[in-house]
Amino acid sequence: MRAGTVYTETVIYSAPEAFAAEAPYQTAIVSLEEGGRVTVRIEGDRVTIGDKVTETESHDGVPFFRK
């Protein structure tokens, strides 16, 4: 599984229709150890810029990461 550092993040309260039931939820852009960045959903505890995170799973092509 991939690992990296949180480059930026936000907690979304006003979600698009398809995600409304899940709000609030956190998304982040992660700088990967292997290089490049990826936009992810954060599971578990809230993260802030600089936190180390690792990939836990992928749902429908969306990567999920956690502290």
Next chain:
Amino acid sequence: MRPVAIIGIGKTPFGAFPNRDLRSLAVEAGEKALHNANVRPDQIESFYLGNFAGPSFAGQNHLAPYVSTALGIEGVPSTRIEAACASSGSAFFHGWAEVAAGINDIVMVVGVEKMTSQSTARVSEILAEAGDCAGEMKAGNTFASLFAMIARRHMYDYGTKKEHLAAVAVKNHANGALNPDAHMRKPITLEQAMKGKPIADPLNIYDCSLISDGAAAVILAPLERAHEFTQKPIRVLGISQASDYVALDQKEDITTFPAVRRAAQKAYQMAGVAAQDIEFAEIHDCFTIAEIIAIEDLGFVKKGEGGPFSFEGNTARTGKLPVNTSGGLKSKGHPVGATGVAQLCDLALQIRCEAGERQIPRHSLGLAQNLGGSGATCVVSILGAA
């Protein structure tokens, strides 16, 4: 390349108009511009329509001839341009190029969007199609959350504060309150702006522009013919369009918009002016952080100083660089496809000294910056009295 002038402008009010459809808004703006320029529909030689998502918002495609024929403009090239929230800025760039190149003389550019017939959640989904749908948007992002992530990183890198963002909202609401065509004519306090309903941290409802209906139009002509039509032509001194990645995670540094810097550099060069010469500006404040970053990328302030510069009142009507005297997207409203041309109309009103209560004393050289998506398209235009 021939010098080009704006010979007429027209706008609808911006707001939520349940009884108006896309075409009637576009036609109202177009007819006002024809009247303003003393031009007949049969004199228009080419027509451009800036529109982001008419097919999704209004269920209608093939929009350019759908609108132009309703204006009585028949048989001429009629072209729709889509570039997210920069659709009509881009349409203006292409209309300008056609006149500058000598292909046609009298060209009309209209921008329009009809958004309020859909729920806010559905509007968010339609707007999200201007992002990277297979990546960032699939993860549950909205444009507000993308700009929230930009704001977070700008705060982290430069010490920008929530108060700085709120000050942009307070200033734009104060300006919009004086604009009879603005969607939300309501001044707000810094305290209110700090405590709005959360949308995507650190942005709250007061950091976000409005979902609006509206249209705006301009008519272009070669400068040498402008006085056939108007006593108050506005000269297009410099203009450029630039592009960048659609997905935020492909950008090296999300606290700056390279497309803004590239477009600005070329527009300044064409106009033969520097950032410091610009007297006032209409800036694409889709979110408060976007105005702060734009004034940095346009070279009005150093990188990272946009927040304090705004907070200290420098961008107010009475400040050294008035920004968004119209109220901006925040208060005037943001019918996305209309915004680029509406910015140019608002510059023209100041240059012609027709801005009423919001008229500023130094108004001879203005800049408009129209941004698409999270920075994948930018059009910068510099206008002055002819």
